[in-house]
Each structure stands twice: as C-alpha cells, then as structure tokens.
Amino acid sequence: MNDYSACKRCTYLNMSDEDYDRYIRRILASMKPQEKVNEDVYRTRLASCSTCVYLQNGVCGMCGCFVELRAAGISSHCPMRKRKW
Amino acid sequence: MANQIVVNANQTVSKINRNIYGHFAEHLGRCIYNGFYVGENSDIPNVDGLRLDIIEALREIRIPVLRWPGGCFADEYHWMDGIGPKELRPSMINTHWGGVVENNAFGTHEFMELCGKLGCEPYICGNVGSGTVREMSEWIEYMTFDGKSPMADLRRKNGKEEPWKLKYFGIGNENWNCGGRMRAEFYADNLNRYNLYARDYGENKLFRIAVGPRGENYHWTEVLMREAALYIDGLSLHHYTRVGDKVIIHKCADDNEKYTSKQGEDHFRGSATDFDEKDWFGIMKAALMMDEIITKHAAIMDKYDPEKKVALIVDEWGTWFDCEPGTNPGFLYQQNTLRDAVSAAATLNIFNNHSDRVQMTNIAQTINVLQAMILTEGDRMVLTPTYHVYNMYKVHQDSELLNCGIVSDEYKYNGEKIQKINSTVSLDCKGIIHITLVNMDPNEPATVVCYISEYGSFTLKHGEILTSENMNDMNTFDVPDRIKPKKFMGAVIKGDKVIIEMPPKAIVMLELEQVK
Numbered sequence: 001m002n003d004y005s006a007c008k009r010c011t012y013l014n015m016s017d018e019d020y021d022r023y024i025r026r027i028l029a030s031m032k033p034q035e036k037v038n039e040d041v042y043r044t045r046l047a048s049c050s051t052c053v054y055l056q057n058g059v060c061g062m063c064g065c066f067v068e069l070r071a072a073g074i075s076s077h078c079p080m081r082k083r084k085w
Numbered sequence: 086m087a088n089q090i091v092v093n094a095n096q097t098v099s100k101i102n103r104n105i106y107g108h109f110a111e112h113l114g115r116c117i118y119n120g121f122y123v124g125e126n127s128d129i130p131n132v133d134g135l136r137l138d139i140i141e142a143l144r145e146i147r148i149p150v151l152r153w154p155g156g157c158f159a160d161e162y163h164w165m166d167g168i169g170p171k172e173l174r175p176s177m178i179n180t181h182w183g184g185v186v187e188n189n190a191f192g193t194h195e196f197m198e199l200c201g202k203l204g205c206e207p208y209i210c211g212n213v214g215s216g217t218v219r220e221m222s223e224w225i226e227y228m229t230f231d232g233k234s235p236m237a238d239l240r241r242k243n244g245k246e247e248p249w250k251l252k253y254f255g256i257g258n259e260n261w262n263c264g265g266r267m268r269a270e271f272y273a274d275n276l277n278r279y280n281l282y283a284r285d286y287g288e289n290k291l292f293r294i295a296v297g298p299r300g301e302n303y304h305w306t307e308v309l310m311r312e313a314a315l316y317i318d319g320l321s322l323h324h325y326t327r328v329g330d331k332v333i334i335h336k337c338a339d340d341n342e343k344y345t346s347k348q349g350e351d352h353f354r355g356s357a358t359d360f361d362e363k364d365w366f367g368i369m370k371a372a373l374m375m376d377e378i379i380t381k382h383a384a385i386m387d388k389y390d391p392e393k394k395v396a397l398i399v400d401e402w403g404t405w406f407d408c409e410p411g412t413n414p415g416f417l418y419q420q421n422t423l424r425d426a427v428s429a430a431a432t433l434n435i436f437n438n439h440s441d442r443v444q445m446t447n448i449a450q451t452i453n454v455l456q457a458m459i460l461t462e463g464d465r466m467v468l469t470p471t472y473h474v475y476n477m478y479k480v481h482q483d484s485e486l487l488n489c490g491i492v493s494d495e496y497k498y499n500g501e502k503i504q505k506i507n508s509t510v511s512l513d514c515k516g517i518i519h520i521t522l523v524n525m526d527p528n529e530p531a532t533v534v535c536y537i538s539e540y541g542s543f544t545l546k547h548g549e550i551l552t553s554e555n556m557n558d559m560n561t562f563d564v565p566d567r568i569k570p571k572k573f574m575g576a577v578i579k580g581d582k583v584i585i586e587m588p589p590k591a592i593v594m595l596e597l598e599q600v601k
Binding site: 027054056057059061062063064065066069070078079080081082 | 114115118119128129184185186409410411412413416418453462463464465
C-alpha cells in the first residue's frame with residue numbers, strides 16, 4: 001500500500017537538494033555539542049530510519065520530524081511503539 | 086472598577102448551535118494519515134485503520150461535525166481517486182502540503198465511517214477550483230442517491246448498499262486564492278452553476294455552504310450575498326488568530342483582493358511555545374478581532390438577509406504559529422500552550438454571542454495540525470489545552486444564549502488595551518445555567534460579580550478552571566497532564582449574585598442550578 005518511491009522532499013519550501021542539505025546542516029550546527037549524540041550513534045540511528053516504512057521525504061510519519069534532526073538529539077528516541085532506537 | 090455581568094434568565098437571545106464546536110480535518114501533515122488513520126495493519130489499536138484512542142477522546146468532547154477533505158487539498162481532490170479497492174487507488178503528490186505521496190487510502194467511505202464512529206455530522210467540501218460541475222454533481226449522487234443510477238450502483242459495487250445521510254456540503258474552498266484565484270463576481274457565478282447541479286436526492290437535503298471571505302474582505306461578502314443569498318444556506322469565513330502573516334494582501338481597483346506569499350523559510354508567525362507577554366498580548370488582541378470581523382460581515386448579511394436564513398460558517402480558524410523546530414514546515418505541526426487555550430475560549434465566547442448568525446465553526450485542525458485538539462507521536466497521544474477548553478465548553482452545545490451585559494476592566498500592555506474579561510451565559514434544556522469566563526490578563530486576577538435575575542434561588546452545582554503557572558506551559562508526551570481542568574473553588578453565591586475570583590490567564594466554567 002505505502003509506495004513511497006515517488007517521494008520528493010518538501011515542495012512546500014521549494015527546496016532543492018542543496019537547499020535542504022544546507023537547512024539541515026544549519027540546524028545541526030546550531031545544536032549544542034552536549035545535546036547531540038556522537039557520530040557513530042547518529043549513523044546507526046539514521047541507518048535504522050532508512051529501513052522504516054514510515055520514512056517519507058526525509059520525514060518520519062510517526063512524528064513529522066526531519067529524521068536527520070531528530071536522530072541527532074541525545075534525548076531523542078524513535079517515536080514508534082516498538083522503538084528502533 | 087469591578088467586572089460585572091448582568092444576566093436575565095428569562096431573556097433568551099438565540100440557540101447556540103452545537104456545530105459551533107465543530108472541527109476540521111484536511112489531508113495535511115499528520116492530520117489524516119498517521120493521525121486519525123493509521124491503517125488496518127498498524128500495531129496502534131485501531132478499528133478499520135481508525136485510531137481508537139482518538140475516537141474516544143473526540144467523543145468525550147461531543148464533536149458535532151467534521152469538515153473534510155480540505156482546505157486547499159479539497160481544491161485538487163478528485164473523489165473518484167479515493168473509492169474502490171485500496172490497492173487500485175492511484176497515488177499522487179500532495180502539492181499543497183509537504184509534497185508527500187497521497188495514496189488515497191482514506192477516501193469517502195473511510196471518512197463516512199470515521200464520522201459514524203465519532204457520532205458527528207460529515208461536512209464535505211467539494212472541488213470548484215480544479216474539478217468539474219459533473220464531478221461534484223456525481224459525488225453527491227454517489228453518496229446520497231438511493232435509486233438506480235450509475236453513481237449509486239458504483240457505491241453499491243464498492244460495498245455500501247444504502248446511501249449516506251449528508252447534510253453539510255461546501256461548494257468550493259478559498260476560491261479567492263488556492264481554489265482558483267477568482268474574483269468575487271466570477272466565483273458567485275460559478276457557485277450558482279455548481280450549486281444548481283448539486284442535487285437533493287430523496288429525503289437528503291443539502292445545507293449548501295458557499296465560499297465566503299478571507300478575514301476582512303467585506304467586498305466578497307457583499308457580492309456573494311447580493312448574487313447568491315437566495316440559493317445558499319451558509320457563507321463561510323476564514324480567519325486565523327495570528328500576529329505575523331505570510332500572506333500579502335493586494336487591494337484591487339474593483340474592490341477585490343489578490344493574495345501572494347512572502348518567500349523564504351517560514352518564520353513569520355512566531356514560536357508556539359517560546360514567547361513573552363508582547364506575544365501573549367498580540368494573540369489575545371488577534372483573538373478578539375474575530376468579534377469585529379463577524380460583526381461587520383453580519384451587518385452586510387443583514388442587509389440582504391434580515392431574517393438570518395443564511396448562516397455564517399467560520400469553517401477555518403485558530404492560532405497559526407511557526408511549525409515546531411525540526412518538523413516538516415509543510416506539515417504545520419505546532420505545540421499548544423495555555424495561550425492557545427485562552428485565545429480559543431475567548432473566541433468561542435465570541436461565536437456563542439453571535440449565535441444568531443454563526444451556526445457552525447471548524448477549528449483548524451483536529452489532529453497534529455495548527456491549533457489541534459490532539460497531538461500524536463507514535464502510539465502516544467496528548468490532549469492539548471485547547472482540547473480541554475472544548476471539553477469545558479461543551480455544556481453550551483444546543484443551549485439558549487441568555488441576554489447579558491458585561492462591564493470589564495482593561496488589560497493594558499505597552500500603551501494598548503483590550504477587555505480583560507469575556508463570557509458566555511447559556512440556559513440548557515434542563516434549566517441549568519452555564520457560565521464560561523475568560524481572564525485574558527496574564528498578570529492580575531479579576532473579581533467578577535455576576536447578577537442573575539428572573540432565576541429565583543440557585544446553587545453552584547459544579548465549577549471547573551483551566552489555568553497554569555506559566556503562560557507558555559503545555560502538555561507534552563512526557564508530561565501530558567500539566568494543564569487540565571481542575572475543580573474551581575473560587576465562586577460564592579450571595580442572593581442573586583455569583584462572586585467569582587478569577588486567577589490571571591484563566592478559563593472558568595460554572596454550572597448553576599435552580600432551587601425548586
């Protein structure tokens with residue numbers, strides 16, 4: 001049922017991939033180091049998100065967050081009932 | 086100066102239509118998908134894909150009516166995409182909101198099923214912006230015709246033998262902008278054409294709602310009432326409670342308005358949670374603006390329709406802030422604080438007090454979008470402060486508005502001032518009086534003396550208060566019950582008076598019962 005293969009990111013913002021990368025990087029850069037997980041944990045979380053059926057356009061369907069931002073937070077967790085991370 | 090309310094229990098003004106407490110659900114962000122509808126295979130408890138905890142929570146506040154499928158989404162919605170076997174329904178991009186794939190798993194049958202489970206009336210918005218007269222006509226035939234016809238047979242083929250009962254139908258949505266950028270005169274002609282072919286079948290009688298103005302566009306109301314009042318039952322109004330607006334209004338020589346948007350990232354409206362008293366005052370003032378806007382539109386309507394046959398339907402309203410940081414801006418997901426609750430309570434008081442003309446309103450939007458009743462994250466659910474206002478105010482549904490006068494102190498901020506206190510007083514079918522009061526001042530308490538005549542002796546049956554320590558307190562997934570109604574002990578009865586000690590930034594509901 002959920003065929004997400006045709007996804008674009010966020011046409012509402014008219015963002016190119018480059019703009020989107022800059023947007024995510026800017027917010028990540030604004031986070032304090034003590035608020036962020038280390039690179040290994042971050043990559044593990046994103047790898048888990050990338051296999052999730054609720055991922056669409058870089059956004060988690062269960063919480064509406066850009067996963068690249070949510071996964072960075074040290075106090076964040078997967079919003080699924082059975083947490084993936 | 087004391088705040089005073091004078092009520093005559095023998096003088097009813099108008100019935101407060103229960104639909105004033107209505108809601109709106111668009112295919113936007115996580116309102117429908119991963120909101121109301123999680124799908125049959127979800128591990129979140131559901132029935133036919135509809136989330137059970139949400140249904141239970143909305144039944145508690147007696148949701149009377151639900152508008153669907155939009156909003157701007159309705160202006161590009163083609164209903165035939167959302168019927169039949171789900172695996173055969175086409176996928177499309179939701180170009181209005183977030184650019185996500187819309188797989189049409191939630192369509193007409195699912196919406197009607199949802200309304201049945203909620204125990205509310207469906208209010209369906211048809212597509213005038215990009216749909217045809219035939220398409221709209223056939224949708225109504227599909228839903229409501231009980232005889233033999235191509236559309237009725239198609240409905241039966243899709244598993245629904247009997248037609249649905251459908252009363253509320255919108256002939257378009259925001260046709261002044263996302264629904265086709267029409268002038269009022271052009272829309273009025275189109276309205277009359279589309280409306281003509283939106284047939285009543287059998288005993289099903291449509292309550293036909295025309296697209297009304299955006300905010301203070303009084304020219305639109307003038308034209309619509311002049312050209313179409315004979316053929317419609319309601320005229321809509323869209324007005325959001327906000328300080329900064331992304332939309333730029335262009336006034337035209339012919340009195341019409343055109344709209345464009347400011348470009349760039351969406352930081353025009355301020356944070357939903359990180360604000361100070363300046364922002365609090367701004368939102369309170371914006372909420373009270375609804376009174377002026379309704380008064381002026383109603384005056385135009387009175388000119389063409391003095392008998393008030395055409396209702397004013399405020400089918401999009403509520404606070405609109407910047408989205409929560411880190412979330413998709415196209416999803417319009419915002420948190421909800423005590424400020425939202427106080428502004429909603431004040432606005433509902435305004436609607437109640439205009440219930441001679443205002444017959445329905447639909448706050449935007451029920452789940453996870455704008456001023457939501459409910460926020461979800463995975464299987465967790467939070468009832469927002471605004472939800473609790475609706476639960477406290479449900480006592481007014483279908484009650485009679487009582488004639489009352491109010492004298493209020495002022496809440497002053499930085500050289501500006503607004504009325505500190507606003508209220509609704511109603512009488513229900515059991516003879517019980519309900520008073521809802523709002524103190525908009527975030528700093529100072531208020532003593533309110535309410536004189537009630539022609540009611541004899543009475544007692545205080547019940548009282549509730551909604552407030553919190555800080556103006557930006559909210560309910561979160563980790564602390565979901567920080568703001569919820571508590572028993573109110575600050576009211577005493579002395580003869581024909583109720584003396585109410587209201588804390589700052591508070592909403593109070595009182596229930597008075599006659600001693601027989």
